[in-house]
Amino acid sequence: MVARTGDEGGAMSLLRQGSHYIAIGLLQYVVDWGVMVTLSHFGLPVELANIAGRVSGAMLGFWLNGRITFAGESSALGRRQLQRFVLLWLMTTTLSTLAVGAVENAAGLGWAWVAKPAVELVLAAISFSVSRHWVYRR
Incomplete structure (x- = not known):
């Protein structure tokens, strides 16, 4: 485990963490969505393409959020x-x-492509809170 330094509480920390989480999340999402659309376009079932997309961005996000977003004295x-x-x-x-x-x-592949951003936005809000208070804590 590697200890981090930085401010741990307050509005400034929440603002800093939130802005970093959004930036990193957007990068992750572009990779995730691109992989899902590409694979499903070439015939992979959308459920498997979605999992492949999420895997493709997950490790990048874990590392960047651990090193940048949630880095602090009580995190690791x-x-x-x-x-x-x-x-x-x-x-x-x-x-x-x-x-x-x-x-x-219910509505077809095209609508699944359109719905994915909304689904991921809701999940990102939940994930931010869980990551901040549990995932990256010592």
């Missing part, structure tokens, strides 16, 4: 944090996959 980036991240990722990926699959079944 090690095995325990990776285990917590994987648990959170499995839960959000399950919810995301079920949601985009349901949209595809």
